[in-house]
Amino acid sequence: MFLIGVDEMVHEWALAESIADYIERELSKKGKKNIAKIVIKLGILQSIDKEILDFALKEIIKSRDYRVGEIVYEDEEVILKCRRCGYEWRINPSQLDEAIREAIHFVPEAVYSYFKCPRCGSRDFEIVRGRGVSIKEIILGDNNE
Amino acid sequence: MFLIGVDEMVHEWALAESIADYIERELSKKGKKNIAKIVIKLGILQSIDKEILDFALKEIIKSRDYRVGEIVYEDEEVILKCRRCGYEWRINPSQLDEAIREAIHFVPEAVYSYFKCPRCGSRDFEIVRGRGVSIKEIILGDNNE
Amino acid sequence: MSDPRLLVIPKRLAGVKKIYPIMSSKGGVGKTIISTLLALTSSSLGCKTGLLDLDFTNPSTHIVLGVNPWEQEIIEEKGIIPQLVHGIKYLSITIFTRENPTPMRGEAVVNAFRELLAITQWGELDSLFIDTPPGISDEHLELLTYLGDKLEVVIVATPSPLAIKSVERLAEILLEGNYKIAGLVENMSDKPKLQKLAENLRIDYLGNIPYVKDIDEKIGNIELLRKTPIWEKVLEIVNRLLGNK
Amino acid sequence: MSDPRLLVIPKRLAGVKKIYPIMSSKGGVGKTIISTLLALTSSSLGCKTGLLDLDFTNPSTHIVLGVNPWEQEIIEEKGIIPQLVHGIKYLSITIFTRENPTPMRGEAVVNAFRELLAITQWGELDSLFIDTPPGISDEHLELLTYLGDKLEVVIVATPSPLAIKSVERLAEILLEGNYKIAGLVENMSDKPKLQKLAENLRIDYLGNIPYVKDIDEKIGNIELLRKTPIWEKVLEIVNRLLGNK
Ligand SMILES: Nc1ncnc2c1ncn2[C@@H]1O[C@H](COP(=O)(O)OP(=O)(O)O)[C@@H](O)[C@H]1O
Ligand SMILES: Nc1ncnc2c1ncn2[C@@H]1O[C@H](COP(=O)(O)OP(=O)(O)O)[C@@H](O)[C@H]1O
Ligand SMILES: [Mg+2]
Ligand SMILES: [Mg+2]
Ligand SMILES: [Mg+2]
Ligand SMILES: [Mg+2]
Ligand code: NI
Ligand code: NI
Ligand SMILES: [Zn+2]
Ligand SMILES: [Zn+2]
Numbered sequence: 074m075f076l077i078g079v080d081e082m083v084h085e086w087a088l089a090e091s092i093a094d095y096i097e098r099e100l101s102k103k104g105k106k107n108i109a110k111i112v113i114k115l116g117i118l119q120s121i122d123k124e125i126l127d128f129a130l131k132e133i134i135k136s137r138d139y140r141v142g143e144i145v146y147e148d149e150e151v152i153l154k155c156r157r158c159g160y161e162w163r164i165n166p167s168q169l170d171e172a173i174r175e176a177i178h179f180v181p182e183a184v185y186s187y188f189k190c191p192r193c194g195s196r197d198f199e200i201v202r203g204r205g206v207s208i209k210e211i212i213l214g215d216n217n218e
Numbered sequence: 219m220f221l222i223g224v225d226e227m228v229h230e231w232a233l234a235e236s237i238a239d240y241i242e243r244e245l246s247k248k249g250k251k252n253i254a255k256i257v258i259k260l261g262i263l264q265s266i267d268k269e270i271l272d273f274a275l276k277e278i279i280k281s282r283d284y285r286v287g288e289i290v291y292e293d294e295e296v297i298l299k300c301r302r303c304g305y306e307w308r309i310n311p312s313q314l315d316e317a318i319r320e321a322i323h324f325v326p327e328a329v330y331s332y333f334k335c336p337r338c339g340s341r342d343f344e345i346v347r348g349r350g351v352s353i354k355e356i357i358l359g360d361n362n363e
Numbered sequence: 364m365s366d367p368r369l370l371v372i373p374k375r376l377a378g379v380k381k382i383y384p385i386m387s388s389k390g391g392v393g394k395t396i397i398s399t400l401l402a403l404t405s406s407s408l409g410c411k412t413g414l415l416d417l418d419f420t421n422p423s424t425h426i427v428l429g430v431n432p433w434e435q436e437i438i439e440e441k442g443i444i445p446q447l448v449h450g451i452k453y454l455s456i457t458i459f460t461r462e463n464p465t466p467m468r469g470e471a472v473v474n475a476f477r478e479l480l481a482i483t484q485w486g487e488l489d490s491l492f493i494d495t496p497p498g499i500s501d502e503h504l505e506l507l508t509y510l511g512d513k514l515e516v517v518i519v520a521t522p523s524p525l526a527i528k529s530v531e532r533l534a535e536i537l538l539e540g541n542y543k544i545a546g547l548v549e550n551m552s553d554k555p556k557l558q559k560l561a562e563n564l565r566i567d568y569l570g571n572i573p574y575v576k577d578i579d580e581k582i583g584n585i586e587l588l589r590k591t592p593i594w595e596k597v598l599e600i601v602n603r604l605l606g607n608k
Numbered sequence: 609m610s611d612p613r614l615l616v617i618p619k620r621l622a623g624v625k626k627i628y629p630i631m632s633s634k635g636g637v638g639k640t641i642i643s644t645l646l647a648l649t650s651s652s653l654g655c656k657t658g659l660l661d662l663d664f665t666n667p668s669t670h671i672v673l674g675v676n677p678w679e680q681e682i683i684e685e686k687g688i689i690p691q692l693v694h695g696i697k698y699l700s701i702t703i704f705t706r707e708n709p710t711p712m713r714g715e716a717v718v719n720a721f722r723e724l725l726a727i728t729q730w731g732e733l734d735s736l737f738i739d740t741p742p743g744i745s746d747e748h749l750e751l752l753t754y755l756g757d758k759l760e761v762v763i764v765a766t767p768s769p770l771a772i773k774s775v776e777r778l779a780e781i782l783l784e785g786n787y788k789i790a791g792l793v794e795n796m797s798d799k800p801k802l803q804k805l806a807e808n809l810r811i812d813y814l815g816n817i818p819y820v821k822d823i824d825e826k827i828g829n830i831e832l833l834r835k836t837p838i839w840e841k842v843l844e845i846v847n848r849l850l851g852n853k
Binding site: 395418421463466469470473497500524525532 | 636668
């Protein structure tokens, strides 16, 4: 979200579309037309706006030839781990400088240009968890509709 | 194995030492002095000489301050998978040209300079399994000796 | 292909007629200057043109364009819209990383690549030029593996023995994978010396760009760049590339 | 650190007094020529010297040395022993990949790095010089993360605006991680222009190497290289590096 015009037009829309496409492909592989439930993991590093993502995803799904029962979002906290000294730490993007938070919002790997290990100063750290949007689970529905 | 002088002096020795060091570190972490069993996976891409590796590993362990009960080796066949077209295939290093087999024996990633996807010609393939030496399992022994 | 982002990337590029990655395994042969000038000259011919900088750990097209990364703005609209710079749609990771160092392992490069291409709305373009890093690693393989059908690779080389081996290796990968090669550009060379090499590899020879001693003083200033023999030569090359001649 | 190979790598380098990686995020600034000549001049001073080529996807020190990869021999002895080339212990992945293209994603680079360093017995060396690829990715991070304490980084730059930004970014990473920097070498520059930059970054300025127009004709021939002003300047630099002056 940055220079937002209409809420639903922000970049979460692009991510929602990729999820919708993924669902569509999974369904067509299995010859089905609806899923009962999808669980989407939101790594908080990316500061995704859940309401906007949800709105966009539902709008896109409406326009498609399949149905989705329940959409569940699970937040995942961020853990970073230094490969050099082994130190593990957490960051909370909501406390970051707005410009940095925005950069990481679009491309989470920008974290490598703003963070280093608090113990040894290395930038060679792993995003152990909490990077961004991913699909955790899709539970297919029955096909009779 | 290449220009082998004494059998046990070949490069398998270097790999055996890394396994021995790994065992030593695991034991010292746990404050133990012996392991009951270690399972070592040998991806056949690397054409490791099992007898030589075993001999070297036992020699090195003898010189160390810990004991190992059983050493088990498990061969793992090679599966390569093309990222471009999805094609999966196997290779059997024992059927390769000797020079190529030797190169891959030392550095399995040399596979990227001698192989391409048989279907689409891409070199962007994954070594799904069977790359080389890895430790699958260590079962600790008791400490009373 | 289990990454959802890979599904939308082709859609984001659906309105782009031709994609030209500028490649050479060797660094310092002129990929960055040439890709930037290819975009600028193409645009000067009235073509709708884009420029993407894929050299994530050492981005530098913004320096040639004279763009200050601290002043770039992110425009969001169902994704992000590349900024217009000197008439071209321009995207570099510096819009997010500014001028900070950004060391990335391969896995991070892959994620940055997919994220960036999944959210960028290029719209309608005649040509998208892509500056790539040296070597042959994740950035190049992501391009070839997931966008291969849309690419026409421009290979850049200098007549140095260190560069020629690199060209042969790159061409081998492209040819055996049946990728389209737009041709070979010979840089920093007053006379064409690599025509024979191109012929042997069966790729088009696109022309030679002379060595211009004071080019570094003009980097960042389009008006000055426009008056150099490099611009002139790249304009000839872009005409050949776009089939105008 | 769960990779067993990482445990033996420090042992393989235990007999090596100093390790000098030659780095610059920018390609084409002269890393390969300079690292090779640093090794050759160091050896000419009677020091036991090694040279390792870490530019896996575009190796080229063998071209400077005039080594034919098809004729390199692998010597096995509790690992592998680098070959003696012009008096230096030399190892390049080309001993395995020959002149074939070897595109590698980051994960493959990491594996090749660890495998190679885990099996190579360098023995006793005064100095090991390491040629690195451009960018800042897996090769560099493996070096810095797992061998950081033994390194003294030699940074190479040219006085071009495209190279200077790269130096600043690289220096920032090294300084904030408390890595040792041996100093800055200014290449293709007849007058020292980067002393101020080095001073600002608080790194030693090791000297400038002039632009030598016909150097490409001498690449691969040590006797010819020895007679160039580049050799002379690198010899001065190596003396400064080794504390002989
Ligand atoms: N035709 C040319 N004449 C003179 N210098 C050039 C020419 N092309 C490129 N250069 C210089 O060579 C260096 C490398 O160019 P660059 O475009 O950054 O190469 P790459 O992207 O392949 O690493 C830069 O300093 C640039 O100014
Ligand atoms: N001092 C110099 N004078 C003239 N040409 C040079 C000089 N140093 C390097 N070169 C040339 O520049 C090109 C790049 O050098 P190279 O060592 O391969 O750089 P890198 O390893 O940083 O990519 C080569 O063609 C080389 O011959
Ligand atoms: Mg935002
Ligand atoms: Mg062998
Ligand atoms: Mg470049
Ligand atoms: Mg080099
Ligand atoms: Ni957004
Ligand atoms: Ni062996
Ligand atoms: Zn750390
Ligand atoms: Zn394939």
